[in-house]
Amino acid sequence: MPVIFSRNADSLIRHGAAGVAISAVLVVAGFYYYMLPSYTRVGYAPDQPVPFSHQIHAGQLGMDCRYCHQSVEESPHASVPASQVCMNCHNPEKANVKGKSPLLALVQESYKNGNPVEWKRIHQLPHYAYFNHALHVKSGVSCVSCHGQINEMKVVYHAKELSMGWCLNCHNHSHEVLREPTDVYNLALQMTPKEQLEKGNQIKDRFKLNPPQNCQGCHR
Amino acid sequence: MSTTAEAPQQSHDPELERFHGRLPWVIGPENCATLSDKIAGITENPQPAWWWPTFLGSFLLMAGGVFAAVYLISTGVGVWGSNNPVGWAFDITNFVFWIGIGHAGTLISAILFLFRQKWRTSINRFSEAMTIFAVICAGVYPGIHVGRFWYAWFMFPVPNANHIWQNFRSALLWDLFAVSTYFSVSLMFWYTGLVPDMATLRDRAKGKLRQTIFGLLCFGWRGSTRHWRHYEIAYLMLAGLSTPLVLSVHSVVSFDFATSVIPGWHTTIFPPYFVAGAIFGGFAMVLQCMIPVRAVYGLEHVVTTRHLDVMAKFILATGTLVGYAYAMEFFIAWYSGVPYETQIFMDRTGFDPNGGRYWWAYWIMVSCNLFVPQVLWFKFCRTNPWALWIVSVLVGLGMWFERYVIIVQSLHRDFLPGSWGLFVPSWVDWLQMFGDFGLFFTLTLLFIRFLPMIAIAEVKGVLPNAHPHHHGHEHEHEHGSKHEGDHAKPAEAHANNGHASGNGHTNGHSNGNGNGEVPIYGPNPGSGKTHAIIAQFAGPAELMHAARTLRDAGYKTLDAYTPYPVHGMVKSIGMTRSRLPLFTLTGAFTGLATAVVLQFGITAGYYPIIVGGKQYRAWEAFVPICFELTVLLASLFTVLSLVWLCGLPKLYDPKDYHPTFDRASQDGFFLTVEANDPKFDKTETAATLKKLGGYNIGIVEE
Structure with a gap:
């Protein structure tokens, strides 16, 4: 019989197969690391037209979240404030806080001509998913649970995955995040895990919370 | 040499020996060389004149099916005639039809192997290939029938960012596991059987390309007894693992219907009824393809009239079983006293004055499946290829209509007369269905063209003189002298x-x-x-x-x-029985453990959700998937350990320098x-x- 393959054909195939297997493992591992929202979304921090710092406003100055995000307790949407809200303080003709700063030029322009500042959206909810801010904050879910430590962010970034699995995980373990509704906007609040569990269970019982885990809870 | 001297090696019971050895299964002056020439020659010589037009026709049909599928996916499922209330129609009819076709192959390759039915060797390769092609044809429908086929991966338990997991209590998910296990195990079984034959093709090949391709495909198989030693056990393991699949796959498919409450579906007779029907239809399809093929390729001495006779008996037996199931459905409809059940069955017969439009389909089904096969009581009809072929075609038609009746007729009139409706297939339905037949025949023709359609090595093993005479190699040590x-x-x-x-x-x-x-x-x-x-x-x-x-x-x-594996040769070269079954067992336990952890972990732990009012940990509905994964991983481990224990691939071996060594295959x-x-x-x-x-x-x- 003619010898068809060369002497090293077998080791070539074995090494090739091992190479393919290792590559396959790497591809799968890479996929799960790089392609999921935990990588693709988390850390997204676009440059905004106006370099508004949550660290200064919500952190140093201790402004309440609701001062700007006015409808968060009444509506599904927290709402982005109109320029007029900024101008309450930054209007050179009134309170004139840093009124001359060139960084505020866009806001002042927007205030004058009535066109909103074109903020870049960071947290994007798919239109096939229903989410209600009011329900969550009134039940004791703090801003930081979904948006991260906003009070420490100079530039706001996407802090959590906000994937469906992430939502469901919280709906399944809500006692791990729930706090007193009065503490919802207390972004700097610290609790030990033990305190958190006690408090969470207490809140859950008090409000008889049963976060939906079925499809139509969010996909209505 | 007289045939009585050809004693089977498995048995020492003289009665059994006479039974097995009474007539040869391959007739004529066949020996190893002429057999190789005959069967391998089909793939080596130019195809007969009819091959190209037939292939072209099948290919065009298949192209039509591809067009229909693309049109469906790009437009939406509304292009089919399926509607409310007939939400499943041609798609699931064809799915069940094709899954059923596959059962003959598995029965022939697995169950008949375990029962030492040597006649299977002439037809097992062909029918196993048909199994695989039929399951591919069936698999088209679950893939496309929901429209958004790019979400097909949602069917598999793949970890994902949405934390979406399957409902392990759903018969549809059992079905997925059953069908994919069935396909994988059949493919492994088929390929394992092909390896020695591809070595034959390699050694007969003239061109370098052909040698290389078949050399790679057969992993460098040379017919070493040290390899046959593992191979035979692996084959036995795969046969043993496939055997329950013959019974389970169509049982699980029938659960898709039987676990619902639709009158006409909600019945406990479905699993055995479906299995019998699947074997029935499958054998008909094997005959439908095998009879013309054996005639045009001159294989009458390998696939003899005795083979046709035995297969015809299978058709007669299973067809009568199916007929019994039809009768029993009517009995239960009457005996249960459920008006919905009675209504749907009266509607089927057409005797209901307010009857629907599908009575003709019911009578086609009963005629073709129950009445027509009764002619097989006559030996003439069992052994005359023309008569048998016509019966087989009618049986195939009847089995298609059986699924059509069960699905469409049962759905079109359910509990509420207000929601009654009719199904009329659209041109896309027809195109898709004929496209599936085109796919099947295209694959079959390519298989005939490129691969040996009869298991050469196995048939060599049933030739007269295939095995040396000896006085029981198990006791050879006692009388070695x-x-x-x-x-x-x-x-x-x-x-x-x-x-x-x-x-x-x-x-x-x-x-x-x-x-x-x-x-x-x-x-x-x-x-x-x-x-x-x-x-x-x-x-x-x-x-x-x-x-x-x-x-x-x-x-x-x-x-x-x-x-071919010669009985007793393993011991003759001083080796013992292969330890491969230990790997199979390891695989079985791995599969079982995976299934248990997967289902309990997800349903009772990771994402607990109440389904059907069951407790999270209620185990009964987990049994089908436990079974399927056990079989799947056991088979996978069997094949991988076969490759590993034999030290394959072994493409290079200095023994090939010996000038006549290629005759070993x-x-x-x-x-x-x-x-x-x-x-x-x-x-x-x-x-x-x-x-x-x-x-x-x-x-x-x-």
Whole structure:
């Protein structure tokens, strides 16, 4: 019989197969690391037209979240404030806080001509998913649970995955995040895990919370 | 040689021996060489004139199916005639039809193997291939029938960012596991069977390309007894694992219907009824394809009228079982007193004055499945290819209508008369359905064209004289000395088998005799490192006698190369039974553990959700998937351990330098001794081999 393959054909195939297997493992591992929202979304921090710092406003100055995000307790949407809200303080003709700063030029322009500042959206909810801010904050879910430590962010970034699995995980373990509704906007609040569990269970019982885990809870 | 002398090697019961050995399953002057020529030749020679037009026709049909699928996906499922209330129509009808077709292949390859039905060897390859193609055809529908086929991966338990998991209590998910396990195991079984035959094709190939392709595909199989030793056990394991699949796959498919509450579906008789129907339809399809193929390729002596006769009996038996199920459905409809059930069955017959529109489909089904096969009580109809072919075609038609009746007729009138409706197939439905037939026949024609459609190695094993006569190799140690006395018998077999290896024979004597010097083969003969000594023998009996003699003389590295696994050869070269079953068992436990952890972990732990009012940990609904994963992983481990234990792939082996060694995959019987054997001695070993009847003796170098 003619010898068809060369002497090293077998080791070539074995090494090739091992190479393919290792590559396959790497591809799968890479996929799960790089392609999921935990990588693709988390850390997204676009440059905004106006370099508004949550660290200064919500952190140093201790402004309440609701001062700007006015409808968060009444509506599904927290709402982005109109320029007029900024101008309450930054209007050179009134309170004139840093009124001359060139960084505020866009806001002042927007205030004058009535066109909103074109903020870049960071947290994007798919239109096939229903989410209600009011329900969550009134039940004791703090801003930081979904948006991260906003009070420490100079530039706001996407802090959590906000994937469906992430939502469901919280709906399944809500006692791990729930706090007193009065503490919802207390972004700097610290609790030990033990305190958190006690408090969470207490809140859950008090409000008889049963976060939906079925499809139509969010996909209505 | 008389057939009564051809004793089966598995049994020592004289009654059974007579039963098995009564008639040969391959008739005519077939031996290993002519059989290889005949069957491998089909793939090597140009195809007959009808092949291209038939292929072109099938291909066009398939292209129509591809067009229909693309149109469906790009437009939406509304292009089908499916509607409310007939939400499942042609799609699931065809799905169940094709899944059913596959069952004959698995039954023939697995159950009949376990029952030692030797007649299966002539038809198992073809029907296993049909199984695989049929499951591919079936798999088209679950893939496309929901429209957004790019979400098909949602069906599999893949970890994902949405934390979406399957409902493990759903019959549809069981079905997915059942069908994909069925496909995977059938494919592995089929491919394992193909390996020795692809080695035959490799050794017969003239061109380098063909040699390379088949050389790679068969992993460098050479018919070594050290490989057959694992191979035979692996084959047995796969047969054992496939056997429950024959019964389970269509049972699970029937659960898709039986676990619902639709009148006409909600019945406990469905699993056995579906399995019988699947085997029934499957055998009909095998006959439908096999009868023309055996005629045009002249395979009547391999697939004999006896084969047709036996398959016809299967059709008659299962068809009558199906007929019983039809009757029982009516009995239950009446006996249960449920008005909905009664209504739907009266509607089927057309005797209901307010009846629907599908009574004709019901009567086609009953006529073709119950009445027509009754002609097979007559031997003429079982053995006349034309009569049998017509019956098979009608049975295929009837089985299609059975699924159509069950699905469409049951759905079109459910509990509420207000939601009654009708199904009318659209042109896309028809195009998709004929496209599926096109896909099936395209794959079948390509298979006939490129791969041996009859299991060459297995048929060689059932030829008369395939196995040496001996007095029970299990007890050989007690009368090892008896082999000397047996010497007359190998000589007799030699006379019978000699013409099979005629060309090798003459070649060998001119090589080996001369001045008593052993010829040397290798890349640089005479200067390389000695690898082994090879001797050819006239037949299995001579080979076994020589192997035993050398084994008893203390040789440790014997190996016998044979075209098919010769019974008793493993022990004759001094090896024991393969430990491969341990790997199968490991795989089975791995699969079971995976299924248990997967289902309980997800349903009771990770994402607990209440389904059907069951407790999270209620285990009953987890049984089907536990079973499927057990079988799947056991089969996978079997095949992987076969490859591993045999040390495959082994594309390069210095033994190939021996000039006639390639006959080992066709009609040659070789004994080899490795150079590192403690007893190895170039001249002495060669002399011993020669004395034992070896010829073409040669030394190969690395």
